[in-house]
Amino acid sequence: MSVASADVAEYATWLGDDSLILAQRLGELISRAPELEEDVALGNIALDLLGHARSLLQYAGTATAQNEDDLAYWRTEPDFRSAHLMEQPNGDFAHVIARQLVSAHYLYELYARLQASADLTLAAIAAKAVKEVNYHRDHAAQWTLRLALGTDESRRRMVAALSDVWPYVDELFRDEPFIDRLDGIAARPSTLRTAFDAAIEPVLAEADLAVPRGFTAAGGGRRGVHSEHLAFVLAEMQVLTRAHPGAKW
Amino acid sequence: MTASVEEQQFTDLIAADSRIEPRDWMPDAYRKTLVRQISQHAHSEIIGMQPESNWITRAPSLKRKAILIAKVQDEAGHGLYLYSAAQTLGTSRDEMTDALIAGRARYSSIFNYPAPSWADIGSIGWLVDGAAICNQVPLCRASYGPYGRAMVRICKEESFHQRQGFEILLELMQGTAAQREMAQESVNRWYWPALMMFGPPDDDSPNSAQSMKWKIKRHSNDELRQRFVNMLVPQAAVLGVTLPDPDLRFNEATQLYDLGEIDWTEFHEVLAGRGPANAQRLQRRRDAHDDGRWVREAAAAYAHKMAAKPATDTADADVPNEAAS
Ligand SMILES: [Fe+2]
Ligand SMILES: [Fe+2]
Numbered sequence: 001m002s003v004a005s006a007d008v009a010e011y012a013t014w015l016g017d018d019s020l021i022l023a024q025r026l027g028e029l030i031s032r033a034p035e036l037e038e039d040v041a042l043g044n045i046a047l048d049l050l051g052h053a054r055s056l057l058q059y060a061g062t063a064t065a066q067n068e069d070d071l072a073y074w075r076t077e078p079d080f081r082s083a084h085l086m087e088q089p090n091g092d093f094a095h096v097i098a099r100q101l102v103s104a105h106y107l108y109e110l111y112a113r114l115q116a117s118a119d120l121t122l123a124a125i126a127a128k129a130v131k132e133v134n135y136h137r138d139h140a141a142q143w144t145l146r147l148a149l150g151t152d153e154s155r156r157r158m159v160a161a162l163s164d165v166w167p168y169v170d171e172l173f174r175d176e177p178f179i180d181r182l183d184g185i186a187a188r189p190s191t192l193r194t195a196f197d198a199a200i201e202p203v204l205a206e207a208d209l210a211v212p213r214g215f216t217a218a219g220g221g222r223r224g225v226h227s228e229h230l231a232f233v234l235a236e237m238q239v240l241t242r243a244h245p246g247a248k249w
Numbered sequence: 250m251t252a253s254v255e256e257q258q259f260t261d262l263i264a265a266d267s268r269i270e271p272r273d274w275m276p277d278a279y280r281k282t283l284v285r286q287i288s289q290h291a292h293s294e295i296i297g298m299q300p301e302s303n304w305i306t307r308a309p310s311l312k313r314k315a316i317l318i319a320k321v322q323d324e325a326g327h328g329l330y331l332y333s334a335a336q337t338l339g340t341s342r343d344e345m346t347d348a349l350i351a352g353r354a355r356y357s358s359i360f361n362y363p364a365p366s367w368a369d370i371g372s373i374g375w376l377v378d379g380a381a382i383c384n385q386v387p388l389c390r391a392s393y394g395p396y397g398r399a400m401v402r403i404c405k406e407e408s409f410h411q412r413q414g415f416e417i418l419l420e421l422m423q424g425t426a427a428q429r430e431m432a433q434e435s436v437n438r439w440y441w442p443a444l445m446m447f448g449p450p451d452d453d454s455p456n457s458a459q460s461m462k463w464k465i466k467r468h469s470n471d472e473l474r475q476r477f478v479n480m481l482v483p484q485a486a487v488l489g490v491t492l493p494d495p496d497l498r499f500n501e502a503t504q505l506y507d508l509g510e511i512d513w514t515e516f517h518e519v520l521a522g523r524g525p526a527n528a529q530r531l532q533r534r535r536d537a538h539d540d541g542r543w544v545r546e547a548a549a550a551y552a553h554k555m556a557a558k559p560a561t562d563t564a565d566a567d568v569p570n571e572a573a574s
Binding site: 020024031032033034038043047147150151246249 | 272295298299302305306307308309310311312313314315318319322325326328329332367417420421423424425427429457533536537540541542543545546547548549550551552554
């Protein structure tokens with residue numbers, strides 16, 4: 001693997017942390033899904049995301065001679081770069097699906113674009129990931145339809161979930177100044193929004209769901225400013241590793 | 250009384266070591282025994298996900314986290330194959346699930362032990378999946394076709410499970426003093442319950458003889474337990490862990506290990522629902538089932554609406570028309 005520059009490492013950390021934290025959230029659900037088939041499906045999605053996170057964090061670590069576990073287990077909250085969307089608690093199954101619908105559509109556009117990155121390592125990671133998140137996108141879209149058009153209760157829950165999740169959408173498409181230095185390497189977040197809207201709106205329309213209007217969350221994950229939830233996610237994820245500094249597992 | 254033609258055919262198939270298939274005639278007792286055994290086995294896979302999923306969020310490296318997710322997911326898959334196999338005998342998955350969450354169905358008592366330590370993920374793989382393999386490899390030849398075939402798929406994955414458990418323990422035993430202690434403490438807790446997974450001793454196993462006659466079961470409980478210990482002893486030596494049985498000794502005459510006394514009182518206590526985690530396991534399963542009800546209802550209502558739609562409406566759906574009709 002080639003060695004990432006400091007800027008590329010920062011960018012790989014954005015992407016890696018998003019997938020890591022989302023995989024961690026989905027990991028909480030395994031053995032608690034509404035049906036066994038969903039335990040398998042959510043497990044698959046969590047595994048894919050964890051795979052992407054590992055590749056991205058390994059690459060990010062090359063800049064500072066750290067490995068994926070150094071980054072996952074030994075950084076503290078302000079050094080994480082995850083977006084607030086990924087940190088949100090699971091809530092009911094409708095909330096899980098709403099978060100999946102948004103995140104998978106975002107990740108699809110991201111990796112589709114990143115396949116053409118001038119950074120060959122990022123391009124290779126993206127080429128593999130895009131196929132997997134395409135399946136995640138489909139899984140979320142199918143469930144969005146079932147829940148939105150199923151029963152009165154499921155519709156009520158899906159509408160509430162979508163409006164709870166939607167405030168976190170904007171952050172995904174916000175540019176940070178350092179992205180200017182990664183022209184041709186990073187997928188500039190703001191330029192992914194049109195494709196995201198074009199892909200997600202037909203799903204919402206078919207599900208008879210309106211794009212929620214309301215407030216926009218302040219975000220700040222890319223600068224290390226996180227939701228109240230992240231500290232708990234990290235505390236759980238890191239607890240055993242940190243109790244045994246230097247140990248191998 | 251002479252046997253009916255069908256009964257004779259059944260007996261002949263069993264005698265010839267052929268497979269009984271769902272459409273073949275079979276005695277009621279054979280069917281009942283299979284439904285009981287296969288559904289218990291399916292429930293064990295599903296309840297067995299719990300102690301391990303307990304460590305997914307805390308797995309100490311990303312590689313271990315990935316392996317553990319894959320493993321727990323495999324167990325869900327095993328449950329699904331087995332429920333399907335049991336359904337071919339005319340019992341629905343809903344009936345089996347209801348029996349489980351109502352506390353009427355059994356599952357392997359081993360999963361009523363808690364997994365408070367990371368090393369337990371190693372012990373579960375090495376000892377519990379290891380015992381499962383000894384139990385299950387002969388079941389690949391079970392006389393009932395769908396069961397035998399499900400077991401072939403399952404056994405392939407179980408050997409990967411055992412290996413990953415062994416590797417976790419090996420890594421711990423080669424690690425720090427605290428890690429070695431963690432591994433030994435966990436093996437101490439899981440060794441005896443794993444031996445109990447083979448069931449009561451042969452002279453106290455009421456259903457075994459009939460199951461062996463029907464070729465559902467191929468070896469006695471004690472025989473399988475013995476095989477398991479023979480497999481464990483050299484592996485324990487490689488790991489450097491001590492098996493917690495001071496009476497464990499190789500017997501030159503039998504070429505087998507003599508085991509210490511198993512505490513069957515504990516076995517019967519856990520079986521009777523008084524194990525350390527019985528209530529917790531069932532409650533978690535029931536909660537997942539109850540919390541998921543509205544989701545399953547939504548999926549059913551949606552499928553129903555789609556099926557009721559006139560063909561012209563579905564022309565633009567991704568489902569090809571032939572499949573929808
Ligand atoms: Fe299994
Ligand atoms: Fe297993």
